[in-house]
Amino acid sequence: MKSENHFDVIIIGAGASGLMCAQAAGKRGRNVLLLEHSKEAGTKILVSGGGKCNFTNLSVDKENYLSHNPHFVTSALRRFTQHDFIKLIEEYGVKYEEREHGRLFCRGSAKDVLNLLLKECGAAGVKIQTGCSVKRIEKEKNFCVKTNAGDFISESLVIATGGLSMPESGATDLGYKVAIQFGIRVIKQFPGLVPFVLKEVKDFKSLSGISVNASVSVNGRSFKDAVLFTHRGLSGPAILQASNYWHKGDEIIVNFLPDIDLEEQFALWQREKPRSTVKNLLSTLLPGRLVAYLSSGLDTDRPISQRGKKDIKKIAEVFSGWSVRPVETEGYSKAEVTKGGVDTNELSSRTFESKKVKGLYFIGEVLDVTGWLGGYNLQWAWSSGYCAGQYV
Ligand SMILES: Cc1cc2nc3c(=O)[nH]c(=O)nc-3n(C[C@H](O)[C@H](O)[C@H](O)COP(=O)(O)OP(=O)(O)OC[C@H]3O[C@@H](n4cnc5c(N)ncnc54)[C@H](O)[C@@H]3O)c2cc1C
Incomplete structure (x- = not known):
């Protein structure tokens, strides 16, 4: 008979992955302790998707992930798919909706997702201990996790402490430290899915609040979605996606009219609206403040009939290939995720064991x-x- 502080499995981190792992292990009859240092479990789930939790996507493939070991994700994504999670959501009667790009969100709130995971854990007999800080981890035959709530022993130890984004939600670097303690390689971390800061752009503040659908390219990757101008730089889904592929010093290219061949459009306007100014014509497609900003030095106040082919090409290039070099990202406080982390070459892609x-x-x-x-x-x-x- 095991003592009351002895478990089959201890999981550190009661977030999305920790809760999922706990209920799955509990259902196999394993005696599971889930340790969380915050007051509540699943804080990040609650803020995800603007409180509506974009819990999965209708189309999931290894191409949607970045890793130094790109094939690692394949096995797990095949064994527990988006459809498996949707099934669970439906079993609990959680209402959800599909938004653009196959993204699935709760209709009610992210709490619905957290509640179902907590119920699954409860039904599987998982013990959740919140407000529990890990002080030290030791290993002889078993693991011994020393915490402010006492020492806990287990045969298996699962690190599910997440990344570094949103420190106020309870993010810590404990997971990386545990890896290093046990001689497991860790790849340098950077903020991911994060807005850019554009300090060098003059008068940029005048654009704050503008949102347009655009295509953003960086290092050979392009994402078409909303781009939002902030008072410090650029944000919005297309920018966040691009940030995953951006390294300090890289430029990004924004096509503000990705669905239009601008040179052809100009030729059409020259035939049909020769007396209109270029600026006014472009303002029928994009917010006037943005057109005014991008037009600087392009003399767009003249009628379109007076512009030659060379001029048109130059204007088209600016609007469909605006190049900018962010100075930095907004960092972990605004990042949704952390790039880098425990090197997956160190783990089995089937079991996740070191x-x-x-x-x-x-x-x-x-x-x-x-x-x-x-x-x-x-x-x-x-x-x-x-x-x-x-x-x-
Ligand atoms: C604002 C925001 C919105 C997001 N929206 C979405 C979205 O809509 N869709 C999507 O797919 N992804 C979204 N993400 C990303 C997603 O939330 C994370 O990738 C996901 O939660 C990671 O799961 P995890 O279990 O690895 O880590 P987490 O869910 O972060 O859980 C880690 C847990 O470990 C705990 N922990 C950390 N350190 C310790 C310690 N030392 N001791 C004990 N416990 C510890 C933390 O408190 C936390 O509860 C969003 C992220 C943010 C920040």
Whole structure:
């Protein structure tokens, strides 16, 4: 008979992946303790998707993830798919809706997703201990997790502490420290899905609040979605997506009219509206403040009939290929995810167990796996948590 502080499995981090793993292991009859240092479980789930939790995407593929080991995600994404999670959502009668790009959101609130995970954990007999700070982890035959609430022993230890974004939600670097303690490689972290700061752009503040549909390209990747001008730079889904592929010093290219061949459009206007100014014509397609800003130095107040082919080409190039070099990102306080993390080459892609340390598992965002915007990061938390839960 085991003592009351001895468990089959201890999971550190009661976020998306930790809760998923706990219920899956509990259902297998494993005696599971889930440790969380915040007052409540699942804080990040509650703020996800603007409080509506974009819990998955109708189309999920390894191409939607960044990792130094790009094939690592394939196995788990196949074994616990978006349809498996949708099934769970439907079993609980959670109402949801599809938005653009196949993104699925709760109709009610993100609380619906957290509540169903807590119920699943409850039904599986998982013990959740919140407000519990981990002081030290030791390993002999078993793991010993020393905390402010006492020492806990387990055969399997799962690290599900997430990434560094949103420190106010309880993010810490404990997961990386545990990896390093056990000699497991960690890849340098950067904020991901994060707005850009454009300090060098003069008069940029005048554009604050403008939102347009555009295509943003960086390092050979392009994303078509909304771009939002902030008082410090650029945000919006297309920018957040591009930020995952951006490194300091890289330029980004914004096509403000991705669905229009501007040179052809200008030729049409020259025939049909020769007396209109270029600025007025462009303002029928884009917000006037943005047109005025991008027009600087292009002399767009003259009628379109007076503009030659060379001029037109130059104007078209600015509106469909605006190039800007962000000075930095807004950092972890505004980032949705963390790029980098525990090197997945160190783990089995089937069990998530460390190849070096028997019984030690890493799941979710603490790994060097970063999803696109659109429900991919939570799907990774569900898939990795569920799969590890079959083995711990
Ligand atoms: C504002 C915002 C909105 C987002 N919206 C979406 C979205 O709509 N769709 C989507 O797919 N993704 C979204 N994400 C990303 C998604 O929330 C994360 O990728 C996902 O929650 C990661 O799951 P995880 O279990 O790895 O980590 P988390 O869910 O972050 O859970 C980690 C848990 O570990 C706990 N923890 C940390 N350190 C310790 C410690 N030392 N001791 C004990 N416990 C600890 C934390 O308090 C937390 O509860 C969003 C992120 C943010 C910040």
